Amino acid sequence: MILLTAAQTRELDQATIEEQNITSAELMERAAESFVQWFRGRYATASAGEILVLCGPGNNGGDGLAAARLLQQAHYAVRVALLPAEQHSADWRHNRQRLTAAVPVTDISAAHLPHIAPHTLVVDALFGTGLSRPLEGLPAALVAHLAAADARVVAVDIPSGLFADAPQPADSAVVRAEHTVSFGLPKLAFLLPQNAKFVGEWHVGDIGLSQQFIANAASPWHYTDAAAVAGSLPPRSRFSHKGTFGHALLLAGSRGKMGAAVLAAGACQRGGAGLLTARVPGCGYDIFQISVPEAMCLPDPQPDVISELPDLTPYQAVGIGPGLGQEAASLAVLRQLLRDSAAAPGRSQPMPLIIDADALNLLGQHRELLDLLPENTVLTPHPKEFERLTEPARDDYHRLELLRDFAQRHRSLVVLKGAYSCLATPGGELHFNSTGNPGMATGGSGDVLTGLLLALRADARLLPADAVRLGVYAHGMAGDLAAHETGEAGLIAGDIVRQLGPALSRCSHLI
Numbered sequence: 366m367i368l369l370t371a372a373q374t375r376e377l378d379q380a381t382i383e384e385q386n387i388t389s390a391e392l393m394e395r396a397a398e399s400f401v402q403w404f405r406g407r408y409a410t411a412s413a414g415e416i417l418v419l420c421g422p423g424n425n426g427g428d429g430l431a432a433a434r435l436l437q438q439a440h441y442a443v444r445v446a447l448l449p450a451e452q453h454s455a456d457w458r459h460n461r462q463r464l465t466a467a468v469p470v471t472d473i474s475a476a477h478l479p480h481i482a483p484h485t486l487v488v489d490a491l492f493g494t495g496l497s498r499p500l501e502g503l504p505a506a507l508v509a510h511l512a513a514a515d516a517r518v519v520a521v522d523i524p525s526g527l528f529a530d531a532p533q534p535a536d537s538a539v540v541r542a543e544h545t546v547s548f549g550l551p552k553l554a555f556l557l558p559q560n561a562k563f564v565g566e567w568h569v570g571d572i573g574l575s576q577q578f579i580a581n582a583a584s585p586w587h588y589t590d591a592a593a594v595a596g597s598l599p600p601r602s603r604f605s606h607k608g609t610f611g612h613a614l615l616l617a618g619s620r621g622k623m624g625a626a627v628l629a630a631g632a633c634q635r636g637g638a639g640l641l642t643a644r645v646p647g648c649g650y651d652i653f654q655i656s657v658p659e660a661m662c663l664p665d666p667q668p669d670v671i672s673e674l675p676d677l678t679p680y681q682a683v684g685i686g687p688g689l690g691q692e693a694a695s696l697a698v699l700r701q702l703l704r705d706s707a708a709a710p711g712r713s714q715p716m717p718l719i720i721d722a723d724a725l726n727l728l729g730q731h732r733e734l735l736d737l738l739p740e741n742t743v744l745t746p747h748p749k750e751f752e753r754l755t756e757p758a759r760d761d762y763h764r765l766e767l768l769r770d771f772a773q774r775h776r777s778l779v780v781l782k783g784a785y786s787c788l789a790t791p792g793g794e795l796h797f798n799s800t801g802n803p804g805m806a807t808g809g810s811g812d813v814l815t816g817l818l819l820a821l822r823a824d825a826r827l828l829p830a831d832a833v834r835l836g837v838y839a840h841g842m843a844g845d846l847a848a849h850e851t852g853e854a855g856l857i858a859g860d861i862v863r864q865l866g867p868a869l870s871r872c873s874h875l876i
């Protein structure tokens with residue numbers, strides 16, 4: 366699914382109206398119906414109490430007026446408060462007229478802010494994608510009043526005061542919603558950690574927007590949902606053998622951190638690698654062989670860390686980093702790996718690499734190595750690791766800029782890990798992942814992702830970006846399946862490994 370700017374959203378509305386030969390008021394009615402349908406599913410009339418709908422002067426306010434009418438028809442107790450304005454949109458006026466006397470309406474002024482008892486359900490229809498500047502004056506005072514009242518806010522389309530696709534100045538007034546009910550497509554703003562406190566839980570209703578416009582729209586932002594990964598894991602041929610799915614090499618572990626190697630190896634196996642060989646420090650030999658009997662093991666001559674790179678000839682992909690440590694000997698191995706991978710003997714393409722954890726930190730300390738990254742190398746930093754590779758970000762939007770720029774400059778596939786992990790491609794696309802849950806914020810879940818990506822990059826049937834997008838999605842889905850069994854707090858990385866098979870199998874059955 367693609368994500369659009371606020372300006373493109375307006376064009377999409379217009380395209381829908383023209384394509385379907387409907388009026389803008391009819392499209393607004395669909396939006397209001399979609400909002401009310403969600404609302405009715407969430408709040409029973411008996412327990413909702415009196416609902417206050419706050420309406421601004423544009424079409425967001427128009428949505429609010431139409432929703433107020435529909436809520437009243439559905440037997441909710443509703444009142445409306447209007448923000449004063451010199452001008453109102455045409456569809457606002459249309460819906461103001463359609464509101465019957467059964468819904469009390471008051472005008473908001475600085476002297477008459479609406480009374481809001483604690484826990485009142487408030488529908489925020491003040492401003493939507495037409496927000497043209499940060500809120501000040503009366504709208505800002507109203508937002509503060511809402512916060513002070515401890516209301517339970519449901520935002521229409523987007524919390525008022527929040528820009529859909531750009532940062533707002535620090536401390537500017539933004540409504541803090543418990544839920545945001547949006548239309549058609551999610552907004553980029555919903556996916557950024559800095560906005561979580563405003564957006565709350567978000568939902569998107571289908572209002573029949575032009576699919577043709579969406580399919581042809583140009584945007585760097587994508588949202589990886591089930592449809593996006595459908596078909597990216599081809600079925601296995603009956604005549605396939607273990608060589609078909611590639612031989613992966615994993616360089617992982619150091620004294621005290623062999624668990625990372627074991628988790629990554631388990632994930633690589635569950636991810637479908639035909640063969641896996643692990644290079645581990647000497648001390649990890651027994652641990653690894655006993656924990657992962659399906660894999661082969663090449664113990665390093667050094668007992669505590671990995672100090673020598675094996676010959677890469679037999680392998681189709683290499684993963685490095687989980688539990689590696691940051692010793693000079695391991696840095697030398699990483700440097701050698703980058704050199705050997707760029708021009709692997711007998712290969713037309715560079716070796717597919719996955720670089721994670723301590724290997725990323727080593728890259729951050731020796732940035733000259735970034736120039737050696739073979740094309741389509743996968744890097745999987747969390748925000749701190751990413752900062753070590755680039756620079757501290759001013760905010761989440763700046764971080765996305767840095768991410769996009771980095772992936773383009775180094776022709777790499779970078780997965781910035783987080784609630785909506787974001788894959789940046791060498792072509793400048795940003796793919797936000799939709800699966801996963803907070804239970805996955807636990808030690809070792811990144812090692813699992815590395816192992817899974819290693820398996821998928823070793824599978825020559827998959828294109829590089831498709832493999833990574835699928836891996837990030839399946840990893841999140843495995844976390845969701847695991848959390849279903851263990852709960853979020855009880856989830857540990859090994860649970861994710863155990864659910865990778867079912868998750869991948871679901872992905873391969875998606876159509």
Ligand SMILES: NC(=O)C1=CN([C@@H]2O[C@H](COP(=O)(O)OP(=O)(O)OC[C@H]3O[C@@H](n4cnc5c(N)ncnc54)[C@H](OP(=O)(O)O)[C@@H]3O)[C@@H](O)[C@H]2O)[C@H](O)CC1
Nearest residue numbers: 393396423424425492493494495496497498499500522548
């Ligand atoms: N497909 C859809 O998503 C649909 C969305 N709908 C809804 O329409 C809104 C967008 O409506 P729009 O009329 O474009 O814009 P808003 O309602 O958000 O606001 C515009 C008015 O607000 C004024 N404004 C803007 N910023 C401020 C501010 N900081 N302070 C005060 N006033 C402000 C603006 O005035 P200008 O001076 O900027 O001209 C306008 O008067 C979308 O979010 C959905 O809710 C449709 O219902 C159909 C489908």
Ligand SMILES: [K+]
Nearest residue numbers: 489492523525
């Ligand atoms: K709003």
